[in-house]
Amino acid sequence: MENILIIGASGQIGSELTLALRERYGNDHVFASDIKEPAEDVRESGPFYMLDVMDDKHLIHFVIRHKITQIYHLAAVLSGNAEKLPVQAWQINMNSLMNVLEIAKLVEEVRQVFWPSSIAVFGPSTPKENTPQLTIMEPATVYGISKLAGERWCEYYYKRYGVDVRSLRYPGLISYKTEAGGGTTDWAVEIFYAALREKAYTCFLAENTRLPMMFMPDAINATIALMEAPAEEVRFHIGYNIKGFNCTPAELTAAIQKHIPDFKIGYAPDFRQEIADTWPDSVDDHYARCHDHWKSRYDIDTTTDIMLKNLKEKLKL
Ligand code: SER
Numbered sequence: 653m654e655n656i657l658i659i660g661a662s663g664q665i666g667s668e669l670t671l672a673l674r675e676r677y678g679n680d681h682v683f684a685s686d687i688k689e690p691a692e693d694v695r696e697s698g699p700f701y702m703l704d705v706m707d708d709k710h711l712i713h714f715v716i717r718h719k720i721t722q723i724y725h726l727a728a729v730l731s732g733n734a735e736k737l738p739v740q741a742w743q744i745n746m747n748s749l750m751n752v753l754e755i756a757k758l759v760e761e762v763r764q765v766f767w768p769s770s771i772a773v774f775g776p777s778t779p780k781e782n783t784p785q786l787t788i789m790e791p792a793t794v795y796g797i798s799k800l801a802g803e804r805w806c807e808y809y810y811k812r813y814g815v816d817v818r819s820l821r822y823p824g825l826i827s828y829k830t831e832a833g834g835g836t837t838d839w840a841v842e843i844f845y846a847a848l849r850e851k852a853y854t855c856f857l858a859e860n861t862r863l864p865m866m867f868m869p870d871a872i873n874a875t876i877a878l879m880e881a882p883a884e885e886v887r888f889h890i891g892y893n894i895k896g897f898n899c900t901p902a903e904l905t906a907a908i909q910k911h912i913p914d915f916k917i918g919y920a921p922d923f924r925q926e927i928a929d930t931w932p933d934s935v936d937d938h939y940a941r942c943h944d945h946w947k948s949r950y951d952i953d954t955t956t957d958i959m960l961k962n963l964k965e966k967l968k969l
Contacts, residue, residue, distance in 0.1 A: 653681065653721075654677050654681055654721045654722055655681050655683065655718055655719050655720050655721050655722075656673055656677060656681060656682045656683065656720070656721070656722045656723075656724065657683045657685060657714070657715065657718070657720045657722070657723045657724070658670050658673070658682065658683065658684050658685060658724045658726065659685055659686070659703065659705045659723065659724065659725045659726060659727050659748075659752070660685075660686055660705075660724075660725070660726030660727035660728070661684030661685055661686050661690055661694055661700065661726075662684075662686035662688040662689060662690045662691065662694070662830070663686070663688075663726055663727065663830060663832075664825060664827055664829075664830045664831065664832040664833075664868075665726050665768065665822075665825065665868075665871065665872075665875075666684070666686065666694075666724075666726045666830075667690065667691045667694055667829055667830040668827060668829055668830070668868055668869075668872055669724065669726070669872055669875060670682060670684045670690075670694050670697075670698075671693060671694065671697065672872045672876065673724075673876070674697055674698050676876070679697050679698035680698060680699065682698055682699075683698075683699045683700075683701065683718055683720070684698065684699065684700045684701070685700065685701045685702070685703035685714075686700075686702070686703070686727070687702060687703070687704050687727075691829065691830060701714070705725065705727050705748040705751060705752065706744065706747060706748055706751070708751040708754070708755070711751055711752075711755060712755050712758065712759065715755055715759050715761075715762060716759060716761075719761055720759075720761065720762060721761055721762060721763050721764070722762070722763060722764045722765070722766070722879070723752055723755070723756065723762060723764075723765050723766070724765075724766040724767075724875075725748065725749065725752045725765065725766070725767050726768060727744075727748055728744070728745050728748075728768070728795075728798075729741040729744050729745055729795070729834065730795060730832060730833065730834040730835035730836075730838075731770075731772055731793055731794075731795035731796070731834070731835055731836045731924075731927050732834050732835055732836055732838070732923070732924050732927065733833075733834030733835075734793065734794040734795040734798070734834075735793060735794060735795075735923065735927070738794040741794050741795065741798070742794055742797070742798055745795070745798035745799075745802065746798055746801060746802065749767060749802050749805060749806075750805065752765060752767070753765065753805060753806070753809045753815060753817065756809070756815045756817070757809060757813045757815055763816060764816045764817070764818065764879060765806075765815060765816070765817040765818070766817070766818055766819065766875065766878075766879055767802065767806060767817060767818075767819050768819065768820060768822055768891075769799045769802065769803050769819045769820065769821045769822070769890070769891025770795070770796070770799045770821055770822055770891070771783075771821055771822070771823050771824075771863075771864055771931050771932055771935065772791060772793060772795050772796035772799050772836075772927075772931060773789050773791055773796055773799045773800045773803060773821060773891065774787070774789055774791065774796070774930070774931060774932050775788075775789065775790040775791040775792045775796060775930050776790070776792055776929075776930045777790045778790070778932060779932075780932050780933045781932070781933050781934055782934055782935065782936045783893065783932040783934070783935045783936060784893075784936050785888070785892070785893045785936065785939050791930070792927075792930045793927050793930070796930075799821075799891070803819065803890040803891050804890070806819055806889055806890060807888075807889045807890050810889035811889075816883060816886075816889075817889055818878050818879055818881075818886060818889065819888075819889070819890060819891040819892065820871075820874060820875060820878060820891055820892050820894045820940065821891035821892065821893050821894060821935070822866065822871060822894065823837070823863070823864030823865050823866045823894070823895070823896060823898075823935070824836075824837025824838075824840050824863055824864065824865045824866070825837070825865075825866055825867075825868055825871050826840050826841055826844075826865055826866065826867050826868065826955055826959065827841065827867070827868035828844070828958075828959055828962040828963045828966060829868070831845075836857075836863075836924045836927045836928050836931070837863060837865065839855050839856055839857055839901060840863075840865055840899075840904060843855065843901070843904060843905070843908065843917075844908070844956075844959045844960060844963050845963065845967070847908045847912050847915045847960070848912075848960065848963055848964060848967060848969055849967065849969070851912060851914055851915050851916065852915070852916045852917070852918070853905075853915075853916075853917055853918070854917075854918040854919070854920050855901045855917060855918070855919050855920070855921075856920060856921060856922045856924050856925070857901055857919075857921055857924060857925055857928050858901070858919055858921045858925060859900060859901050859902040859917075859919050860900050860901075860902060861900055861901065861921075861925065861928050861929070862898055862899065862900045862933040862934070863898060863899070863900075863928060863931060863932075863933070864895060864896070864897075864898045864931075864932060864933070864934055864935050865896055865897055865898060865899055865952075865955075866894070866895070866896030866897070866948065866950075867896060867950035867954070867955040867958070867959075869949070869950065870896050870948045870949060870950050871894075871896075873946060873949075874894050874940060874943075874946050874948075877943045877946040878892065878940070878943050878946075881943040885942065885943065886943075887939060887942075888939065892937070892939055892940040893935040893936060893937045893939065893940060894935070894937045894940045895934065895935050895936070895937035895940075895948060896948045896950060896951075896955075897948070897950075897951050897952050897955070898933055898934040899952050901917065901919070902917075903952065904952065904956070905917040907952050907953055907956040908956055908960070910953075910956070911956070911957075911960050912960075
C-alpha cells in the first residue's frame with residue numbers, strides 16, 4: 653500500500669497531480685501539503701496539511717507518522733522570481749531538495765521520490781534544437797543552476813544510498829486550474845486569460861521566441877508513468893527530457909485567433925527574454941517515451957481548444 657506525500661500541492665502542478673494520484677491510490681493515501689491554502693477540491697477530497705519543506709524536523713516526523721512511501725517534492729522558486737532574489741532562491745530550491753533526499757535516505761519506508769527538473773538545466777552553449785538528453789549543460793540562471801545541481805544530487809543519492817529518485821525536465825506547463833507565477837514560460841498561460849478577458853495581451857517575450865511547452869494532462873500522465881515504471885527500466889535518476897510541442901508567442905496567438913479573431917497581441921520583452929534566449933527551442937524526449945509507452949497527446953491546437961473552453965467556464969465568461 654502506498655502513502656504519498658505531495659509537497660507543493662497548492663501549486664500549478666501539485667493542484668492537478670494530487671487529484672490524479674488520489675484517483676489511482678485512494679483519497680486517504682495521498683497527503684497534500686503546502687505553505688499556501690490549497691484549491692477547494694484538493695482540500696475537500698483528502699488530507700491537507702500546512703507543511704514547510706524547509707523545516708526538516710517537522711517534515712521527517714510527518715513522514716514517519718503517516719508511513720509515507722513516496723514523496724513528490726514540487727515546491728520551488730521559478731526562474732523569473734529566482735533572478736530577483738538569487739541567494740534566497742538558491743537556498744530554498746537546494747535546501748528543500750536536500751531535506752527530502754535526506755529523509756528518503758533515513759526513513760526506510762520511503763521507497764521513491766519525485767522531483768521536477770526543467771528545461772532550465774540547459775544554457776547558451778547547449779544545442780538549441782532537438783536538445784539531446786545528454787549534452788552540454790551550462791545554465792545561466794539561478795533556477796537552472798539549482799535544477800542542474802539538484803539533478804546531480806538526485807543521481808548521487810541514488811548511487812550512493814539507493815534512494816529511488818525520479819525526475820522529468822518539464823518544459824513550460826500550460827494549465828487552466830492553477831497559475832504558475834514567477835516563471836519565464838508563464839506568458840503561455842497568461843495569454844489565455846488575457847485573450848478571454850481583454851482580447852489583448854502584452855507578452856513579456858518577443859514574438860519569435862521559441863520554447864518547449866506542454867499541456868498539463870500530458871505532464872501528469874508522464875509523471876505517473878515514470879513513477880510507476882519498474883525500477884529496472886529507469887535508466888536515469890537525473891531529469892528525463894520530455895516533450896509536448898514547442899511554440900513562439902506569435903504561433904500561440906495565431907492558434908488563439910482561430911477562436912477569437914479579434915484578439916490582439918503586443919510585445920514588451922523584459923528581463924525574462926534573456927532567460928528564454930538561453931533555453932532550448934525543442935528537446936529530444938525518446939528516453940521518456942519508453943516508460944509505459946508514454947507519449948504526448950496534446951499539440952498547440954488541442955491545448956488551445958481545451959484551455960479556452962475550460963477558462964471560459966472558470967472565469968464565467
Ligand atoms: N516554467 C519554468 C519557468 O519558467 C521552467 O521550468 O521558470
